[in-house]
Each structure stands twice: as C-alpha cells, then as structure tokens.
Amino acid sequence: MKRIETDIIVIGGGATGAGVARDVSMRGLRCVLIEKNDLASGTTGRNHGLLHSGARYAVKDLESARECISENRILKEIARHCVEDTGGLFVTLPEDDPTYHRNLIEGCRFAGISAREISVRRALQIEPNLNPAILSALHVPDGTIDPFRLTSANALDASERGAIIMTHTRVNAIIRKGTRVEGVSCIDKKNEQLNIYGSVIINASGVWGQEICSMAGIELTMFPSKGSMLIIDYRVNGVVVNRCRPPADGDIVVPGDTVSLIGTTSMEVPYDKIHDNNVTDEEIEVLLSDGEKLIPKVARTRALRAYSGVRPLIAVSGESTGRNISRGITLIDHSARDGIEGLITIAGGKLMTYRLMAEKATDLACKKVGVNKKCATHKMPLPGSEKGISRRRRIKKFSGIPDSVVGSTFYRHGQRLQRIMTREKRNYRLICECEMVTEGEIEYAIKNLNVKDLVDLRRRTRIGMGPCQGELCAYRGSGLLQEYGGASPEESVEMLHDFLEERWKGVRPVLWGDGLREAEFTYWIYQGLFGISRPVKTKRKRTD
Amino acid sequence: MIKLENISFDHCIKCTVCTIYCPVARATHLFPGPKQSGPDAERLRIKNPELVDASLKYCTNCKRCEIACPSDVKIAEIIQNAKWNYLKINRFRPRDWFMSRTDFVGSIATRLSLMTNFVLKLRAVRVFMYLLLRIPYRRAFPNYERSTFENMFRKKIAPSQRDYEKRVVYFHGCFVNYNDHSLGKDFVKVMNAMNYGVDIMKEKCCGVPLIANGYIEKARKNAVYNIKSLQRAEQGKRIVTTSSSCAYALKYEYSSFLKLNNSGIIERTDHSTRFISEEFSLGNVPKMKRLGIRAAYHSPCHLECMGGVMHTLNVLKMVPALDLVVLNSECCGIAGTYGFKNENYAISQSVGSRLFAMIDDAHPEFVITDCETCKMQIEMNTSYRVLHPVTVIAMALKEE
Amino acid sequence: MKYDALIIGGGLAGLTCGIRCAAAGLKTAILSGGMNSLHFSSGSIDLMGYDDEGELVKKPFDQVKKICRARRDHPYAKAGLATVKKAMEFFIETTSKTGLTMNHNGDMNHFHITGLGALKPTYLSQESVFSPRGHDILNSGEKIAVMNFSGFRDYYPEQTVAYLKKNRIFAGRDIVLAEISLPWYMDTQKNLHEFRSIDLARIFDTAKYLPRIAEEIRRAAGDAAAVSLPAFLGIKNYRTIRKRLEDMTGKFIYEIPTLPPSILGLRIDQALKESFIGYGGEFIANERAESGPVDSGLLEHVNTRNSGREPVSSKYYVLSTGSFFSGGLASNSQRITEPVFNFKVDADTKRSKWYSWFFFDAKSHPFLSYGVRTDKNFNPVNEKGNTVKNVFCAGAVLSGYDPVREGCGGGVAITSGFACAEKIIGELKK
Secondary structure, eight states, X not given: OEEEEOSEEEEOOSHHHHHHHHHHHHTTOOEEEEOSSOTTOSGGGGSOOEEOOSGGGTTTOHHHHHHHHHHHHHHHHHTTTTEEOOOEEEEEOTTSOTTHHHHHHHHHHHHTXXXXXXXXXXXXXXXXTSOTTOSXXXXXXXXXXOHHHHHHHHHHHHHHTTOEEEOSOEEEEEEXXXXXXXXXXXXXXXXXXXXXXXXXXXXXXXXXXXXXXXHTTOOOOBOOEEEEEEEESSOXXXXXXXXXXXXXXXXXXXXXXXXXXXXXXXXXXXXXXTTOOOOOHHHHHHHHHHHHHHOGGGGGSOEEEEEEEEEOOBOSXXXXXXXXXOOOEEEEEHHHHHSOBTEEXXXXXXXXXXXHHHHHHHHHHHHHHTOOOOOOTTTSOOTTOXXXXXXXXXHHHTTTSOHHHHHHHHHHHGGGHHHHOOSOTTTTOEEETTTTEEHHHHHHHHHHTTOOSHHHHHHHHOTTOSTTTTTXXXXXXXXXXXXXXXXXXXXXXXXXXXXXXXXXXHHGGGOSHHHHHHHHHHHIXXXXXXXTTTTOOOOOOOOO | OXXXXXXXXXXXXXXXHHHHHOHHHHHOTTSOOHHIIIIIHHHHHHHOGGGOOGGGGGOXXXXXXXXXXXXXXXXXXXXXXXXXXXXXXXSOOHHHHHHHOHHHHHHHXXXXXXXXXXXXXXXXXXXXXXXXXOOOTTOOOOOOOSSOHHHHIIIIIHHHHTTXXXXXXXXXXXXXXXXXXXXXXXXXXXXXXXXXXXXXXXXXXXXHXXXXXXXXXXXXXXXXXXXXXXXXXXXXXXXXXXXXXXXHIIIIIHHHTTOOOXXXXXXXXXXXXXXXXXXXXXXXOOOBOOOOEEEEEOOOHHHHHHTOHHHHHHHHHTSTTEEEXXXXXXXXXXXXXXXXXXXXXXXXXXXXXXXHHHHXXXXXXXXXXXXXXXXXXXXXXXXXXXXXXXXXXXXXXXXX | OOEEEEXXXXXXXXXXXXXXXXXXXXXXXEEESSOOGGGGSOSSBOSOOBOTTSOBOSOHHHHHHHHHHHOTTSHHHHHOHHHHHHHHHHHHHHHHHTTOOEEXXXXXXXXXXXXXXXXXXXXXXXXXXXXXXXXXXXXXXXXXXXXXXXXXXXXXXXXXXXXXXTSTTTTTOOEEEEEEOOOTTOSOOSOGGGOOHHHHHHHHHSSTTHHHHHHHHHHHHTTOSEEEEESOSOSXXXXXXXXXHHHHHOSEEEEEOOSSSOHHHHHHHHHHHHHHHHTTOEEEETOOEEEOOOTTSSOOOBEETTTTTSOBOEEEEEEOOOSTTTTSSEEOSSOEEOTTTOOOEEOOSSGGGSSOSSTTOTTOOGGGGOEEOBOTTSOBBOTTSOBOTTEEEOGGGBOSXXXXXXXXXXXXXXHHHHHHHHHHHHHHHO
C-alpha cells in the first residue's frame, strides 16, 4: 500500500479545492489534492461562467454583493486569461415590473457596484442582438469566467509550487484516531489503495461534502439545488444580458468563449439524486422561451447541449428553498462544531468567490498548524495571466500560423502560449477544427495538466466543445492519447467511446434540428463506419 | 458585438465536403479550405474580430463550396463578408481600383482604343504593369472596341428593332460594351431570328468586380442605379444578359450580399440561355443549319451556382450537328479580377490546369462557355478559340 | 412535361434509379442539393449484416427472404427478394461498365476491416477491400502489415491491430505495424500533417510517386503478404494505380476507410454520376426542391430554388432526399417532417422517444428508422392521407429499417432506387 506524508490534504478538485492547493503551496506548506473524477468536473464545470458584478444580489443579499464586486476586481487582475471583461446589462422587458431596476441601482450603490442606467438606444448599440422591445437597461461590470481554465491554472500553479494533484482518485475512508483526523484512504483509477497522512484535511468537495463528513462520523446537511443550462451553438451576445427582475428561472444569457449560455433553473433535489444530471424537457422549454425574450435570435439558433449542475447549498439558519438559502460562504471548523480535530469544511459560495473561500480555509488551516503566513493569492497572477505582451502582438510573433489558431490558443492559455506553440508543422496542425485546438496544445495538456482521458482533455483544451461535439476530433484525440499519454490502443478506444457517450448526455435533451443531423452523422461515422461499439465492451448502468 | 447577418454557418455539421470541392484549397497550401475559413472561423470572428485570417483573400468566390454543401451553408458568402468586414485592407490599392472600375477604364480605353490595344500588347508596358501594379506579366488583356456597344447599338441597331412587336431588354454588361461588340450583335441576330426585338436601357457595370475587390459602397450605388433603370422596362418585358456573372449579380448578389431590394427585376431577369431554352420549349425555334463542328462546353462557376448550366445544354443540344463534349465541371481559375493579380496568379493557373488538360484531351475545334472571363482564361492557356453559346446559335442560323 | 422521371436527391438511391431510367431511354433528370452521403460511406455495399438479435448474417439473401415474410414495412419486403437480387446485379454491372469492380463472395457476406479493427459484414466491396486473391490471403493465416502514412492525423493503426487481434480470424496472427513516409520530394507545400484522405488520393491519382511508395511498402512490410493503409489509391485512376502498386510490391493492398471524406465512397459516387450522364441523364447540381402541390393525390410539379416562375414537371417523380443529415427529413423541437412535400412520416410524436439513452445502445436509435410512410409500391401519402401515385420514394428517406443496426443501408438504397425505376418504366410502357 502506497503511503504519502504531507501537511495539508485537500479533498475536491473544483475551483475551491484548486484554489486552496494554490494558497497553501504559496504559503510554503506541502499539499496533496485528491479529486475523485477530474478537475472542475463537479459543480465548478457545470455552471454558467458568470463573473458577477454582484448586482444580482444587491437587492436581497448585500454581503454577497460586496464579496462579489471585490473578487470580481481581483479576478480581473490575477486571472486575466480566464476572464473576459465583457460588461453586462440588466434589461427590463415589457412584462416585468418597470420599477425594479431602481431597487437594483440603490442596492448597487450601497454595495459599491457601479450600475448606471443607459438609454435603450445605447443598450442596443452595445448589444445589437438584444430584444429591441426592452423598456430600460442598466450597465454593470459583469464579466465572464471560464471555470475550466481557472481551475486548471490554479492547479498548475499549485503543482509548480510543489503540490501533488491526484485526479481520478477517490477518498473512500477518513483515517481517524479517536477525535483526531489523521488522513485519508483512497483508491485510484487502477484500483490501487493509497493512504495519505496530513495535519489538516480541508474538505472542499462541494456538494459531496456531506458524504465526506459522514466518513468522519460528522453530520452535515446540504440542500443540493439543481440548476440547468442550455448552450447555444455560437455567441449570440457580446455582453452578459440579465433580466431585471427578482431572481427566477432563465434570466441570464452569458457569452462564453465561442458559445452563449442560457441559464438557469433551480430545483431542490434530494441528496441521493445529486448524480442525476439530466435536464428535463420542461426546463429546456423554459430556458429557450426566456432566453428568446432577451435575445430573439436564440429562437433560430442551434441548441448545442443542455446540462445541469448541483449547487452545494448549506443551510446556515433554517431556510429551505434553493434560491433563498444564502449563497454565502460557509467555513466550518469541525473541532469547534463537532469536536473532531484536523478537519475543515469550506462550502457554499459561488464560483467567483472561490479565491476568498480558499483564503478563509487556508487561513484557518495555517492557524491550526502554526504557520503565520499571509495570503497572497489576490496579488499573484495565475500562470498564463501574467502581464506580458498583448494578444495581438503575441499573434504577430507566430506569423505563418493562422491568426485564428494562435489567437484561440492564446485565449485558452494566456502567456503560456510560448510553451505550447512552435513553428513545427506537426505542432500547429489542427486536431479540433471547430475550436482550433492544435496538436501542440494537446501535447502540452496531456503532459502538464493532469489529463488522463479524453474527457479531461476536453476540459483543458475545448476539444469537442464546438458544434461537432467531437465528431472528428474525438477520434484524433484518442490517437494522440496513445502517443503522448501512454494509453494503450484498447484504453484509447475505450476513452473514445466514453467521451462520445459523455457528449451524448448533453446532446440528447436538445436532439432536434441541426443537432439531430450532427448526431446522426456522428453515429454513422463511429458506429456505421468504424464499428466502435463492437470492439468495446464496457458495462454501463443508466443513472436516472 | 457584431450584428449577426448571415447565420447559415449554424447549419454546418462539419462534414468536410466543401473542402473536397474547393479548387483553391486543392491548388495551394495557403488557403486552409472553405470549412475552416468559413463556418469554423466565423464562430471565432464573432467572439473577437481580431481572429481573422489573412488567408481569406485567396478565396475566389467560385461558390463550389456552396454547391457541394448538403447543409445549405452559404460558405462563400460568409467568407466574402468576413473579408470585407474584418480584414484590414489597404486603402491605397490603385490596381484593384482600376480593375474594378470597368466603366471608367472602359470608357477611356474605347476612346483611345487603337492606342490601348497596341500598348497593352507591348512587352515593356506589361513589364511596367507588373512592376508597378503587380499585374502578372503573362496575363493577356482583351482588346477594346472603338466605341461602346451602347453607342453603336443606338446608332446602328436600335432603328431596326422597332419593327418587332415582342421585345426583350438586353443587359449587355461591360465586356460586350467595351471589348466585344460581336457577341452583342450575335445576340440581336438570334433574338431577331426568334421574332424578338432588342432594347437596351441605361446601365452601369453590374458590380461583380467591385464586390470582388471590396468596393461595396460603389457596387451598391451601381446596383441601385441598375435596378432603377431596369425597373423602368415595361411590365412583362424580359431582361436578358449574355454574361453569366452579370446574371448572377442581378438576380442573387444584389439581394443576398448587397442587401438591396431587387424584387422588381429578379423574376424577369435571366441569363440568355435560360430565356432561349424556355422559348425553344414553347416551340419558338429558329431555323438552323447543320454546323458539323465538335465543341467542348465549360460551365462557368456562377452559372453552375445559379442552376443555369442545364439551360445552356438544352439550347446547345438543339443546334443541329453540333458534336458537344460536356467537360466535367471545373473552375477555370481566373475568378474575374482574381487572376489578374500577381499574388494570385500561380494559384489561378494551378486551379485551371485541370480544365485546360481536359480541353486538350477532348480535342474540340473550339470551346463554348457563357462567361467572358472564363473565355479570356481559356484562350490564354490553350490554343482554342472560345465562343459564347449565343454566338454558336448565331453561327447556325439559316440565312433567310 | 419536361421529363419522364424527375429524381429529387442525387445519392446512392437517386443515382441507381436515374441510371436505370436513363438506360431504358427515359428522359431523366436528377436534382441534387449538395453532395451525397456516399462521401462518408465505407465504399462497400451492405446488403444485410445483422439479424433481429444483432447476430452476424452469413447469407444476406436468406435473411432478406426472412424479412420479406416477417416485416411488411421493410423496403426489402416491398421490393421482394427477386428485385433485391436484380438490383444488386444491376449495380455490379453498372459500376463495372465504368471500370469500378464491385466484388462479392458468392451469395455470402464478407468482412471489411474498419479503422478501429472491427470486422463489419458487407456484400459488395471494391478490389482493394475484397477480391478472391485478397480473401485467400487474409484467411490463410499469413503475415499482414497494418500501415499508416507518417503524420496522417486521421488514422491510428495501433487501434486497428489491437482489436483485429481480438478476432478469431486474426488472433495469433503475425501482424506488423509500420509507418511509411510520404515522398519527401512531393509536389506540395501543404502541411502533410493536415492532410485529409482526399489530399492523399489526389497525390496517388497521378502515378508519379508510385515507385517510391512501392519501395517503402516493400521495405516496411517485409514478408507480409497483405498490406493495409488508409484509403489512398486515387479516385479517377484507382484501377490502374491499384494494379500497378500490387504488381510493384507483390502484396495485396488493402484500403481502410477513415475519417471523412471517404475515398472509397467517392469512387462509387463518381462512377455512378459518370454512368448516369453517359446514358443521357441530366444531373442538375445545386438545385433544391422546395415544394410541390399534391392536393389531388398527384404531384403536379416541383418548385425548386432556381426554377422561379417555371416549376419543373415530370410524368413521374422520385423522392430520394435522404435522411436527416442530407435534409430529406427535418425536425424541430416538436416534430419530424418531410420538408419538401410534407408527406406523412413514420415517427414518434414524443421527442424523448426519438433516441436511446446511450449513444452506442445495442438497439441503435429509433430516429434512424424514421422516414416517409410508403405503401407496398413505394408511393408516399400526402397530408390529407391520399396515396400520391406519381411519386415514388427510395433510399434513406424511407421508414421501416435501421441502416446501421441491420447493416443494410447501401442495399436498401440500391434496391429501392432500382425498384422505383422499374415501376416507372413499367408504367410508361403501358
């Protein structure tokens, strides 16, 4: 049995967990991060990517709003290549309460968020695809954030500072000695056992926090709230468009890289159903019709995929409906609450306050081990986000390679582009043509960014996230996983199979129109032409 | 944020068929193909207009990608839009300016036609044009007539047309106007033989070279002028052209690319062979003698895109004793003014090489095609003379 | 009436129908909007690959016979076993006349090897996939070489080998993996690493690099009797190039279809188009049928995108517009329709029933069997419920079969196209 000794153990490889690993490593402590699936495969990877200005919370939850705007500004500095400062609009539709926007302006003023009213004409200039029937518009400093890039950059920074990142490794027991937690017992992808011992365990496992705590004999009640989102084939808006009304379903359209996202719905789910990521037809109806009200073009655009995530909400004081439970940050010192020493849980919050959550958890952990270092994560840029030459100049340095290819890679990896792209023909050849992902980027991701299979690769590079959903690139990607990742041919084909099944989960709920054509084509190629499902015999269970 | 105009790229299911049939992608590594330049890249350009590739300029707008696309994506249009909206083009482009202003150049050149024709054949002049304007040295220029067709028609032909009860409006286009009256005369001859008189209206260049070189506003001005002028033709009168590119512009580009309302002319405007084919099927077939000639037919890209090739073939099939070889559809490579630019010359020639080889293999006595620039390209690269289908009919007409 | 037979859709079914009609002297036209699905096919013709339990079919005509009895809605049942046989013979003869030989193993299926090393049952294949000589070599236990062009991104031979070895026929066989580099003096500046199959095929359509390639193959394959490569043996000059390469190397050259475009499929497409035009048929590219009045139970004419005021009319019409991918069937979030004439479609009304839970479900997906409802004569039914007697339907637009699960896509296309042509010819003779 393998055994690792470290200082801090982080359970959970979402944004928070990766942020903690980074903070801990920056303060000079050793760290091991354990993630049962892949980085950002949980709620982090299933959210709408909105970099809140906080305006949304300004009316009901001032503290959240203030946190938001403060972190918003920090992230725009330290996570430059993960964030797009698009700006946002809050628009009032004819059927909405025409005075609500005044509450918003008030609340924003108290929270220190610059929300100014602009004319409808100006709003349409900023966002030409907006519904021209809007009554009023507010401009707010919303932005968008790519959760995969963010988590990956945090994990990369942590590992460059000595942290060990273990993905596809599952905690199956917490090692306790009396009232003290000593470490965790895990099992990896190859079914090998491994024990990790540390001074403090930080439970940053999001909605699985309840499970982890129960392994330590602690009761923690979470109120998972499922939210569904719809991805639109291309970017129909350049700025974030919010519906100016009390928070309800389907009131945002968020641009994200090459797509737009309509969100969200909110539905309480019982804890044993947190793995059910299926989106119902009714949710899709709601999202499409509400999205159309904000951006009419949505009606004529291909719905690319639909998916859901589970918000890890914790009740702090007895509220029970998903939207009204505070999305504030919850830091639990289990020695104070439950008499168990050595375990901290950090939960709640939002994607964009991950850094603050990590800071709080790390502060507490450092106190416990007697280390007196201050947090510096708000000052240090993430790898790729360093101040360097502009994107335009960087693209010019690679003249000879199409600008769209260089630009896309720069978007995804920022200043790290130099380590990825070379002028070697093999390096800059396109593997994913929809999102312009080169072989060089894939090689870099496989070798440096904890990529164990095609689904991981997709999160790090966007391969398979475009309109074809892996139709051509999945096959190529599986071949490259053999070459750079040491996968055996059988493993690579199984990964191909799994990847396509994973993509299908999101395509299935929106299977009509061009999506249906695409799926038919993909099916013909992989089943009709390649005969994939005969060679691969994997056991699978329907999870619903 | 760009207001999204052409969203047909949304239908692209990445089947790669367009890239198979793109003659430019086949000819050069500099052009990554229509799929990558069109629907793939458009999603990125929407995200950030900076992500536009200079390689877009190699697209000839031959539309073969659109012909091949099973998803009805207007690929060539997406690329043209991207070219002119996103690429930063030099303001100062004297060569492109001159080449696209066919009316301006044509009216001067016809006035000085003897000198122009002489000068354009001089080696020194061609070298000068190459050095200064980067027009390929080997490129042959068409001859200029001594007057415009418009003037000649009004003086010499218009009077005799008044005898005819049924009339068509002839949109003669720049090539007939400045370079080749004989085609216009042949057209009149054929129409007359079919009991149609010919009228002309005031016209400006249809705008195809202007659009191809990015002078969209000027193209629009010309288009508005042409629409207004042609609309004045009496109800029921058909508008017929001998240039397949002019026909394509009048019927399709004016509305889909220039976003103008051409509903007043679209239904009654057609390429000559379509009108003639319809008349033939109604029984209006003039008496023709046996030609006894072997000819190879090349289908111009724009005519193919309009679905007009079958009309030309129907018409040619009615010419007695015309041994017609229908060549496989290939782009000739000139793509209007594209092949007159030195930076494109090699690509242009490479694209056309397949066609030239096919023509040689067919051993015709001459080549038939509907497009004047195709004619220039084929005559320059093979030893064959190229005739318009209308000219072939004119040749076959039995003299009464 | 401009035509005797107007065929809407220029795919395998439409072309087969068109060739049969044109060869019989009918004035025939094919309207084609975009290239057909042959561009993505394996280049083999699947007649009947799997039975209802998903088991491999050894004798396809026997299975067709069973289907004719048990499944009335299947296109094979509507055509009848005799027509299926005639259609196959017609197809073999037609392609052979253009120089493309389609081989079969008597009345039995044979296998073709896929890029992922699966063995798929099929009935007709090209010389570089199935031939008597090749069949003997592949079944003889002799050493084979599975090769790739170095740097080609659309094929990964290790996967082929790994899964081939799991098959009884190849288990324990000596299989060597090798790479051959494309001739370094090749006349192209294109990034070799971004080559698609079409680029390879274009290079090998000229015989320029054959000696060099033959040399590389010989060296890399050693004493292997058969060599497989991703499909590359040219399109126009396939026949001569293949023969020459086999003579030069002394080995059986086997082609494996990889990511689209499919060179093997392109050969069939070009052969059929050549044949159709050779018989005097009119192939009208870039022409999409948009609508046509069928109220009276007869299609009066077809409005096409380019025809304007002059809709096209014909004595008989064939709808062979393909499945969803080709645009023959359309869908929105609520329903599935036939978009040109609004013929009745056999499809579930609930969207959640269109698909299976898993993508690679053994039962395949219901939507693959959706299509236009036709009677036993391949006539469709209009919105009002009347049978449209002057329209016939052929190919993937038909309902009643799953081309992937049953392994019968090509066979149904050819059979239904041929059957519709026979019916039209029969009607016109009266």
